[in-house]
Amino acid sequence: MEKQKRKIVIVDDERIITDTLKMLLSLEFSDEICTFNSPVEALEFIQHNGADVVLSDFLMPQMNGIEFLTQVKKIVPYTCMIMLTGYADKENAIKAINEIGIHRYIEKPWSNTDLILAVRNGFERTELINKLTLEQEMNKLRDDFIATLTHDLRTPLLAAIQTLKFFLDGTLGELNDKQKQFLDTMLTSNKDMLGLVNALLEVYKYESGQLVLCKDKFLLNTLLTQCVEELKPLADNKKVSIEYDEAAIEIFADKQELRRVVSNLLGNAINHTQAGDKITISAKVAEDNVLVSVEDTGVGIPQEDIPNMFRRFSQGTKSKRSTGTGLGLYLSRQIIEAHQGKISLKSELGKGSIFTFELPLGVALNV
Ligand SMILES: Nc1ncnc2c1ncn2[C@@H]1O[C@H](COP(=O)(O)OP(=O)(O)O)[C@@H](O)[C@H]1O
Ligand SMILES: [Mg+2]
Numbered sequence: 001m002e003k004q005k006r007k008i009v010i011v012d013d014e015r016i017i018t019d020t021l022k023m024l025l026s027l028e029f030s031d032e033i034c035t036f037n038s039p040v041e042a043l044e045f046i047q048h049n050g051a052d053v054v055l056s057d058f059l060m061p062q063m064n065g066i067e068f069l070t071q072v073k074k075i076v077p078y079t080c081m082i083m084l085t086g087y088a089d090k091e092n093a094i095k096a097i098n099e100i101g102i103h104r105y106i107e108k109p110w111s112n113t114d115l116i117l118a119v120r121n122g123f124e125r126t127e128l129i130n131k132l133t134l135e136q137e138m139n140k141l142r143d144d145f146i147a148t149l150t151h152d153l154r155t156p157l158l159a160a161i162q163t164l165k166f167f168l169d170g171t172l173g174e175l176n177d178k179q180k181q182f183l184d185t186m187l188t189s190n191k192d193m194l195g196l197v198n199a200l201l202e203v204y205k206y207e208s209g210q211l212v213l214c215k216d217k218f219l220l221n222t223l224l225t226q227c228v229e230e231l232k233p234l235a236d237n238k239k240v241s242i243e244y245d246e247a248a249i250e251i252f253a254d255k256q257e258l259r260r261v262v263s264n265l266l267g268n269a270i271n272h273t274q275a276g277d278k279i280t281i282s283a284k285v286a287e288d289n290v291l292v293s294v295e296d297t298g299v300g301i302p303q304e305d306i307p308n309m310f311r312r313f314s315q316g317t318k319s320k321r322s323t324g325t326g327l328g329l330y331l332s333r334q335i336i337e338a339h340q341g342k343i344s345l346k347s348e349l350g351k352g353s354i355f356t357f358e359l360p361l362g363v364a365l366n367v
Contacts, residue, residue: 006031006123007049011042011068012057012084021055021115028116031123039068046072051079053122058085058093066096073100078129080122084108139208146204149197157194161187199327202260203312206334213254213338220249220283220290227262228281231270239275242266247283249290253359257335261343264328265294265355271324272353273298285361289341293356301347309345332357 008031012018018035025033031052036042039062046054054072058065069081083105085093093105103125104118164187166172168180175183205211228244235242262281269279273296280295301309305316310333313326329343336343336357347353 006052008033008053008055008119009042009046009051010035010055011037011039011060013037013060013062014057017057017084024112024115025119029119039063043068043071043075046075046079050076052126053080053082053119055082055084055119058083058089066092066100069096069102070100078126078133080126082106082118082122084110142204142208146201146208149201149204153197154194154201157190157197161190161194164190196325196327199325199331202331203327203334206331206338211257211338213257215252215254217250217252218255220251220292221246223255223259224262224281224283224292227259227266231263231266234267235270235279238270238273240270240273240277240279242279242281244281245283249283249285251290251359253339254335257338261332261335261357262292262294264332268328268355269294269296269298269353272296272300277352286358288361289358290361291356291358293354295352295354297352300349300351300353301345302349303347306345306347310343 008025008029010018010021010025010033012021012035015037018037022033022035034042034045034049034051036045039056039060042054042056045051051072054069056065056068056072060068063071065083065085069083072079072081080103081101083093083096083102084107085105086108090105090107093102096102097105103122106115106118164183167175167183168187202211224244225246228242232242266279266281273279277297279297281293282295283290283292285291301316302318305314305318308314309316310329312330314330315324315326333343336359339359341357341359343355343357345353345355
């Protein structure tokens, strides 16, 4: 996109002054310089085109500098305003600086160096304020988005899921097989969507730095056991075995969040294995780290996809994709990195994959 030229607007009722200023500033700045001898015309211009720096005379017949700059401020609140004053008006000018937030005043006759410096600072100031304002707006948009996701999407989805469950468990009367089948499909789709909404919510929480870890001391194997128990039925269903050595390692971490990581890795392993395959979970302390890995003998990941696997929405280049969100590994990385740890992956197509995360022992031993 072509960068828009910045604008300097100069207003003085005396033509000779606007001409001189324009000449002086055009030697120094390659920006657009617009001069006006009438504040009303200048206001009209600013209304339509904006301005980055506005230079105004103090005494003008139609409208004085203070009135003019007050109007300017209403139209473009973040523009830098500089007032040119005669010596006699100095006091009024200072008053105006405080009252309407004029950036600075320059006495006539001005020093060229001072004036150029003031304009240069003015540009910098305007750019900085615009950037900060934009950031604030983006943050607000993101917060609004999180609120929308939470309330407007999650709530009705939860209600729909609950209602479908009532139908399916017979609370609302007998259903025939066909009806059950359709409602079951609806339930699955609604749950998938809830999963996506929850994952997005997590992503935005992490990205906006709103997630604060709730660390606690606990035994790593209690967490691993929980995850295995939760997902074993899925693995059994596919005739995939899960092997897991219990190791009593005490860690200091956010249990809920780490559980999300392990469930993601285990869930992925189950998704990408077939009957007869094996999943192995192991945990050990090595040097200054606790290492947890989830290994599978499944389909594996193409080498060219490996570097992208922890990116947002990445689902690899395989033609057959899961119905997932592509957010699981991304979130897992965010969680591990929030714990000052690292997560990595090794994989060979057709042979299987191994995902490993490590947390520094400082985390493990933090008491
Ligand atoms: N154990 C695994 N074996 C093979 N491919 C995997 C494995 N884990 C993850 N992947 C690949 O990484 C992608 C991203 O995983 P993830 O971020 O959890 O998203 P999702 O599971 O929602 O697709 C998956 O779509 C899959 O292509
Ligand atoms: Mg996944």
